[in-house]
């Protein structure tokens with residue numbers, strides 16, 4: 001398998017792009033048995049007082065072996081099981097973060113290990129960042145692209161904010177462990193990657209109509225990671241060693257693209273805003289959470305359908321004069337550049353194609369299959385852009401124009 005960092009360096013060099021100052025992980029291992037290297041890395045780095053964070057779901061055997069290795073390497077180790085909320089979900093919220101912070105303080109820790117999937121990583125990246133400590137990533141499922149990113153999407157008083165934090169100092173992705181992850185989590189990782197079709201479109205759109213920063217290297221890395229998953233969808237769905245490795249490599253690469261750009265634009269557009277909206281709604285109404293990537297995959301098809309309709313109908317102009325200046329300017333730009341924008345929308349896969357890929361990856365393909373009803377889908381389409389008002393997705397411009405339409409008599 002191609003060394004991931006070497007591929008990044010080559011891609012950057014081909015563009016004459018400097019990677020100076022970007023806080024990449026020192027070590028990226030994606031191989032069978034990689035978890036065994038964790039304790040040695042920490043000891044060699046002089047990090048001896050380690051808090052290992054997981055939740056009860058992770059196999060006791062992995063936690064036991066890791067803790068045993070840390071002690072054998074002369075480290076002090078403390079294991080924290082993040083507790084679930086009232087409905088039984090471990091979520092990245094204030095309570096979980098404080099639970100980890102208290103343990104870090106009690107042990108006077110030098111470093112924190114995230115042993116888990118996306119949620120555990122976000123709790124740890126924020127708690128470690130707040131404590132000025134490094135964290136090491138040991139992913140247990142190829143379910144999200146957040147392992148190597150540096151933004152932490154966390155729930156504060158029920159609202160999903162993404163706050164700056166840190167990426168891992170090292171990542172030990174053990175394919176023996178990843179391959180045993182539930183099929184639904186593997187399919188969710190594929191769904192998170194499929195969402196890059198619409199996130200990359202939205203990023204390009206925002207750049208075109210507002211001049212917001214765009215980074216070709218991050219965009220190309222993300223697109224290439226997505227293409228490798230499409231290419232291997234059958235192997236991913238069958239959870240072969242090769243399929244799971246390709247998926248995990250893509251998720252790491254997509255996370256690195258966010259790390260390089262410094263924000264999540266390459267990986268997160270309107271499809272993520274729909275997913276976050278549904279997550280917040282489930283939390284508010286006391287329902288058990290759905291997997292992030294499963295929501296993103298289904299939302300990608302919903303957004304692709306809407307954008308294709310807009311390509312045919314055009315945006316609902318007429319009220320742009322009532323928009324705040326920034327949005328008014330963007331609306332004018334979008335009007336002027338509509339032929340190019342239509343062409344970009346035309347390059348998005350058809351929603352049915354997206355759903356067929358999700359099915360091939362053994363995941364839910366539609367919002368109905370996920371248990372998200374039509375009313376909630378429609379409401380999210382109308383309101384989800386408010387989850388990230390600073391991002392000018394096509395959904396946000398469309399909704400802003402609709403919201404400012406004069407009331408008809």
Ligand SMILES: NC(=O)C1=CN([C@@H]2O[C@H](COP(=O)(O)OP(=O)(O)OC[C@H]3O[C@@H](n4cnc5c(N)ncnc54)[C@H](OP(=O)(O)O)[C@@H]3O)[C@@H](O)[C@H]2O)C=CC1
Pocket residue numbers: 054055056057058090092115116117118119120122140141143144145146147149150151152153177180181182188192258264291292293
């Ligand atoms: N920072 C970023 O850039 C990104 C962050 N995210 C965030 O990630 C979160 C979602 O993470 P996701 O991975 O989908 O789900 P979770 O981390 O919530 O994991 C879901 C459940 O699966 C369990 N689990 C993990 N690994 C295994 C395994 N090998 N076998 C059995 N069960 C396992 C988890 O336990 P455990 O908790 O121990 O892992 C948990 O109980 C969201 O909050 C999302 O916003 C998503 C993408 C990017």
Ligand SMILES: O=C(CO)COP(=O)(O)O
Pocket residue numbers: 145146151152153161162192264265267268272276
């Ligand atoms: O989930 C993400 C990328 O997959 C990041 O999401 P946000 O941009 O909403 O933080």
